[in-house]
Amino acid sequence: MSLVALPPLLVAAFAVNARRNVDDYLHQIEMIVRPASDGEAHAGAEWRLAAVRLIGDGRDTKVTFPGQMRLVIVQLSATARQEIGEGWSQCRFTLVDDRGRRWLPLDPTLSRDISRDLDRNAKPVEGCGIASLHPPPKDKSVTIEEKFVVPADVLPSLKARLSFVGTRPGAIDLPVKFD
Amino acid sequence: MKESLFGRANRAFTTKLLAGVGGLLAAFLSFALSIYQSRTAGEVPRVDPGAVVDAGRWKVAVTSVSVGSQMPDGSRVSPGKKALVVDLVLENRSAESSNLYGDALKIENVPDAAKPLFYLMRDRALLWDVQPMMPEQVKAVWQVRQDQVLPERAKLAVVGEIFKPRDNLYAAPGWFPTRPVAFVDLPLAAAGEAGR
Amino acid sequence: MRRLFPASLMIAIAGAILLFLQSTTPPYAMLTGPIRTSGAQGDTVASRTFSARVDKVVRAKTIAYKRFGKDVERETSGVWLLVAVEARAGSQTMPIRAATIRGASGRLYRQTRRADGAPQLLSAKTVQPGLPTTGLLVFELPEEELADMSLLLSGQYGPQLQDEIVIALDDRKIAVRDRAVLGDDGL
Numbered sequence: 001m002s003l004v005a006l007p008p009l010l011v012a013a014f015a016v017n018a019r020r021n022v023d024d025y026l027h028q029i030e031m032i033v034r035p036a037s038d039g040e041a042h043a044g045a046e047w048r049l050a051a052v053r054l055i056g057d058g059r060d061t062k063v064t065f066p067g068q069m070r071l072v073i074v075q076l077s078a079t080a081r082q083e084i085g086e087g088w089s090q091c092r093f094t095l096v097d098d099r100g101r102r103w104l105p106l107d108p109t110l111s112r113d114i115s116r117d118l119d120r121n122a123k124p125v126e127g128c129g130i131a132s133l134h135p136p137p138k139d140k141s142v143t144i145e146e147k148f149v150v151p152a153d154v155l156p157s158l159k160a161r162l163s164f165v166g167t168r169p170g171a172i173d174l175p176v177k178f179d
Numbered sequence: 180m181k182e183s184l185f186g187r188a189n190r191a192f193t194t195k196l197l198a199g200v201g202g203l204l205a206a207f208l209s210f211a212l213s214i215y216q217s218r219t220a221g222e223v224p225r226v227d228p229g230a231v232v233d234a235g236r237w238k239v240a241v242t243s244v245s246v247g248s249q250m251p252d253g254s255r256v257s258p259g260k261k262a263l264v265v266d267l268v269l270e271n272r273s274a275e276s277s278n279l280y281g282d283a284l285k286i287e288n289v290p291d292a293a294k295p296l297f298y299l300m301r302d303r304a305l306l307w308d309v310q311p312m313m314p315e316q317v318k319a320v321w322q323v324r325q326d327q328v329l330p331e332r333a334k335l336a337v338v339g340e341i342f343k344p345r346d347n348l349y350a351a352p353g354w355f356p357t358r359p360v361a362f363v364d365l366p367l368a369a370a371g372e373a374g375r
Numbered sequence: 376m377r378r379l380f381p382a383s384l385m386i387a388i389a390g391a392i393l394l395f396l397q398s399t400t401p402p403y404a405m406l407t408g409p410i411r412t413s414g415a416q417g418d419t420v421a422s423r424t425f426s427a428r429v430d431k432v433v434r435a436k437t438i439a440y441k442r443f444g445k446d447v448e449r450e451t452s453g454v455w456l457l458v459a460v461e462a463r464a465g466s467q468t469m470p471i472r473a474a475t476i477r478g479a480s481g482r483l484y485r486q487t488r489r490a491d492g493a494p495q496l497l498s499a500k501t502v503q504p505g506l507p508t509t510g511l512l513v514f515e516l517p518e519e520e521l522a523d524m525s526l527l528l529s530g531q532y533g534p535q536l537q538d539e540i541v542i543a544l545d546d547r548k549i550a551v552r553d554r555a556v557l558g559d560d561g562l
Contacts (some may be wrong), residue, residue, distance in 0.1 A: 067506075068505065068506060069506055100466065101465075101466050101467070101504040101505065102466065102467045102468070102504070103467075103468050103503055103504065104467065104468035107501075149501075149503050149506065150503065150505065150506075151503070151504075151505035151506050153505065154505060274481065274482045274483060275475075275482065275483035275484075275485070276475075276483065276484055276485035299489070301450065301451075302449065302489055304489075307487075307488035307489070308485055308487070308488065310453070310484050310485075310487070310515055310516060310517075311482045311483075311484065312482070312517050312520075313451075313452055313453050313515070313516070313517055314452070315452070345402065349402070349403040349404055350402040350403055350404065351402060351403065351404035352404075
């Protein structure tokens with residue numbers, strides 16, 4: 001009789017033990033993606049695309065990269081709608097295309113070197129990770145920037161995807177528009 | 180009546196006896212095994228400088244030791260310290276590249292010797308991985324305090340490792356440290372003649 | 376007594392089945408090990424997350440390159456093996472830091488760090504989706520191991536439930552040079 005109870009007990013024990021692993025997993029993936037809309041706060045702030053720079057085709061600075069390689073610099077501006085506190089931790093700022101391919105931002109050291117090469121005097125804009133350590137107070141804004149290396153043929157369909165550990169599995173998408 | 184009673188009691192008694200004997204035997208065996216394992220190890224051999232010592236994963240041949248103020252790659256020792264440099268030939272006898280030679284050599288008679296840094300003499304630079312079956316001339320450097328009194332003869336221990344094809348936790352192959360395999364006694368060259 | 380025989384038979388059969396299951400379970404290291412995809416030199420071998428193609432293999436006694444403007448030469452007691460690889464990332468940016476050669480004896484020779492600073496090393500690059508990246512891999516191994524070699528590539532060393540590409544290198548397609556100069560345009 002007790003043997004019959006064994007399979008459901010095993011499943012229950014597994015489910016209880018796996019709950020934390022499942023929670024961790026859900027906080028690492030981006031499943032529910034919404035386009036960013038004005039007035040809607042994500043992780044306590046309203047996000048919009050502030051600036052986009054495309055480098056490598058000779059039009060913005062004379063630098064040209066071989067083949068399809070392009071450097072895309074995306075700046076997002078965030079206006080805090082509430083006290084953010086720790087809400088921006090484990091920030092993930094990536095570029096995605098319509099096929100689901102994803103480009104991760106450049107290494108912070110390399111990014112800083114590139115900023116310095118582009119403009120010796122300007123202070124480099126912080127990336128998502130650093131900005132998450134001191135988010136802006138309520139109703140104040142901050143700009144974050146990340147650099148990406150992407151092939152030229154995905155430029156028309158690029159979207160900037162943003163998520164934080166507190167919002168995942170949810171994320172927001174901002175279309176990247178080039179002038 | 181009396182006989183059958185006695186018979187049942189006899190059987191019950193033998194059963195209890197057998198069960199007890201089994202348990203006692205198990206306890207005794209485990210006790211004897213732990214005593215056997217803690218017996219004093221056999222004499223660790225003393226080898227001459229230059230002799231190749233088989234330490235499991237590594238084959239080590241210590242040739243000389245010296246004291247200096249310069250690291251083998253030309254950089255200076257940290258302020259307030261001096262470098263104790265051991266010349267050796269290191270060979271990886273395992274089946275994959277490894278950089279886990281840090282524990283293969285120990286200095287027995289200098290206290291507070293921190294983990295040594297290894298330099299590849301072929302490149303005069305820090306040693307990374309040692310490839311299997313390719314012996315390399317290497318220098319191991321211990322940084323000790325400038326005012327540390329060093330003995331006349333340095334006593335080095337070569338620590339062995341044993342290979343287990345399936346370890347106790349993951350059933351994966353691995354190398355596990357055992358006791359020292361050999362001692363090497365080397366005269367310590369005076370400062371000034373060393374650090375080349 | 377009549378019930379004892381079938382009962383002990385059942386126990387023996389159950390014991391035998393369990394023994395069989397226990398001795399044929401793959402070890403934990405294999406269950407959580409790399410997900411291998413194999414191929415040949417010159418073919419593009421594709422795994423789920425990345426793909427690679429071996430373009431050129433050179434063996435040399437000495438390698439030379441410029442590091443921070445200074446000339447560097449490296450000698451070895453064995454042989455240098457230089458492999459030019461073109462890698463593509465499938466769906467996400469990834470570095471390919473782990474490269475190992477499995478020699479004739481089955482021993483694993485990891486990419487050497489002695490050539491750090493050489494131009495075009497694959498381990499210093501990050502592969503972006505849509506942008507094929509060419510890079511160089513440098514190995515140092517004894518001459519006896521230079522037959523029946525396989526190149527193992529993965530994102531990191533010790534891949535656990537991650538892709539690993541295994542490319543069998545063709546002994547006849549290895550160029551021999553006395554001194555290989557590593558320049559900005561590869562080999």
